[in-house]
Amino acid sequence: MVFYMAEPLTISLDAMGGDHGPEVVLAGANISLSRHPEMRFRIYGDSSQIETELQKFPKLIAQSVVCHTDVAVPMDAKPSQALRSGRRVSSMWQAIEAVKNGEASAAISAGNTGALMAMSRFCLKMLPDINMDRPAIAAFWPTVTSECIVMDVGANVGADTTQLVDFALMGSAMARSLYGVERPKVGLLNIGEEEVKGLDEIKEAHVILRDSSFPMDYIGFVEGHKIGHDIANVVVCEGFSGNIALKTAEGTAKQVGEYVRSAINSSLISKIGALIARGAFQVLKEKMDPRNLNGGIFLGLNGIVIKSHGGMDAYGFANAIDVGYDMAKAEVVTLIKHDLELFHHENKKA
């Protein structure tokens, strides 16, 4: 049984994941702790490395339990390989298992995505009323004035109709509990707004969502250029196109950032102007900082697992911890479970 309400919340950390291992993970935990001083940690990995880093953060020491593991999952291991050699014994597995055992409310890892997904699924199991055999990955997407949830961004390539509907249900539950919106605006990513366009799965999911009584405000199809323009709280897509969309947006934002830099550096007078307006550029830089929205959320599991980007620094990792913390605090999994049960029960009756 998982105790989502355990107070104060404990977060389990895979200290060995990511490009930088314990150094970034512990510094990240320390940043997150400064924002949520009551938070507690269970930290899994090589205890000598962890203890060395931990010495830098006296407050973190007081709130943490270090659990030694001998095995770290390599960043380039195949999921099946990782599962074979890392099951039960690796820092990644044990961080997830802490969630299963109720010792932690969410697990955070910057490690190998495929391995984290395989282990999460194997250890925590999928929720009973779900049509997927692996979790979907939800991401926060910055919008002009706020943010929205986009899912799946890469786990379920070629999701079918019922999976798309489940994504919509899960995304909606997430938006309700995280954003406090009673009826979140939910849309389906498609290549046109007309009902005749797109893939059959999407058109079928559209009909189900349109005619449903789900606690959401279903807004129909959303095209790629509108994701960031505040028309939806949740944009649902199959994993392939969701991943393409997410990465294309990241690449484009970076590209425009380079245009801005190069335009400003093109003359002395532009540089002077930019120096005067540096406050504005600082705001812009913060707004576009990819670290702010770090943290891919695995949805559909019996528990919370958050994937931090492998290359993140401590600030970015802290944000992934915060996502796990917020998800646990808002009891998102309980709500998802409830919604899925209700829907699949109603569906069976019909």
Next chain:
Amino acid sequence: MVFYMAEPLTISLDAMGGDHGPEVVLAGANISLSRHPEMRFRIYGDSSQIETELQKFPKLIAQSVVCHTDVAVPMDAKPSQALRSGRRVSSMWQAIEAVKNGEASAAISAGNTGALMAMSRFCLKMLPDINMDRPAIAAFWPTVTSECIVMDVGANVGADTTQLVDFALMGSAMARSLYGVERPKVGLLNIGEEEVKGLDEIKEAHVILRDSSFPMDYIGFVEGHKIGHDIANVVVCEGFSGNIALKTAEGTAKQVGEYVRSAINSSLISKIGALIARGAFQVLKEKMDPRNLNGGIFLGLNGIVIKSHGGMDAYGFANAIDVGYDMAKAEVVTLIKHDLELFHHENKKA
């Protein structure tokens, strides 16, 4: 027979397409004429409307033949409907037919995309050695220092392996003739760079392209965030994800533009700085102007058809005309035909 080499080149225009009809089409033609003073036009549509607009552009009058048509294809007509009521008699059809008859080297329309596609296919026919029953749409994608070709951006949803390979061949021919690159860098859009990831069609196309002797430098999988970062001349994708990528990039660029504007307007001092650096912002604005890369190229047809965005102004429409002009001048269709024949011939032998 189509005379791609006809000198001076004649371009056929559907004057009735787009949100603004003849007003924008003729003003656009006039801009394009100022860049290529030898160009000639065949202009199809309501002759009284066309003649009125044409009076504004004395040089254009001298280079144009106006061909009256009674029917204009509505922007919201279904392709089958448009074909039924507009075949032979509409401005859109006749502009395409001019290419078929050798009276023009490329047709440009800002009209209904589905109708333009159906009519192009019906009138010009697909090239003999091609595995598609409708043209692919190629788009120019701005990169940090230059541009690349991305295709298909929306015509062939769920393209199969052989279609993806044909896209690669056509895109490569286009890059060779337009950019003068001997062996264009060609990549396949995917959700990871590893060979194990992605859809089966993409993985199979990857193997064919990797092992082929095509006149291209095949670079493997390209992820969404790298499209705009100058790693490929051609990025090949299936129509659904290509459209999602293109529109997401457009939306993100616009979104970042709004961040820049709002950051600058946030204080008086920022406004002053921006005023001083206004030259830089002008450069930035031009760099990000979507009109510069207007023009979706229909590939796989026995002739050149360019789709201008329906909402474009004269400057944007002129750029779509220029794309048609450049494609005709570079004899892209002849090269594509040659490459496809060669490949499919070799393939049969093997």
